[in-house]
Amino acid sequence: MKGAPVQRRRTRQRAAIRAALEAARRPLSVAEILELARRQVRGLGIATVYRAVAAMLEEGFLTPVEISGEALRYEVAGRGHHHHFRCRRCGRVFEMEGCVPEVELLAPPGFLPECHEILLSGLCRECNKGLSR
Numbered sequence: 001m002k003g004a005p006v007q008r009r010r011t012r013q014r015a016a017i018r019a020a021l022e023a024a025r026r027p028l029s030v031a032e033i034l035e036l037a038r039r040q041v042r043g044l045g046i047a048t049v050y051r052a053v054a055a056m057l058e059e060g061f062l063t064p065v066e067i068s069g070e071a072l073r074y075e076v077a078g079r080g081h082h083h084h085f086r087c088r089r090c091g092r093v094f095e096m097e098g099c100v101p102e103v104e105l106l107a108p109p110g111f112l113p114e115c116h117e118i119l120l121s122g123l124c125r126e127c128n129k130g131l132s133r
């Protein structure tokens with residue numbers, strides 16, 4: 001049974017999906033994953049992407065990125081503490097390096113902050129260039 005066509009195809013699809021997520025270096029929605037992975041595997045379907053994403057979440061390869069009011073995005077897990085920038089023009093979400101340690105000093109006196117979320121929004125480099133032309 002080794003190398004059966006169905007199994008081979010699935011392996012190739014998964015590899016393309018994984019490669020798309022790794023190359024993007026930013027959180028992707030299922031629609032974006034589909035668009036990027038299709039460049040490698042023609043005829044790739046959305047159901048396959050959903051199944052692959054579910055499996056990769058289970059394996060711990062991916063982690064979900066939630067921005068309220070939007071479809072979940074997914075990024076490669078294990079990148080360490082970081083935050084995101086959402087471009088209001090193209091809708092893409094980017095990874096920002098590091099954090100602002102002082103942010104937890106904003107907690108009211110006597111409060112113990114345990115975690116935080118930071119989301120910057122505005123224009124990405126490409127969209128910003130487009131506007132200033």
Ligand SMILES: [Zn+2]
Pocket residue numbers: 087088089090091092123124125126127128
């Ligand atoms: Zn943009």
Ligand SMILES: [Zn+2]
Pocket residue numbers: 081082083098099100116118
């Ligand atoms: Zn932080």
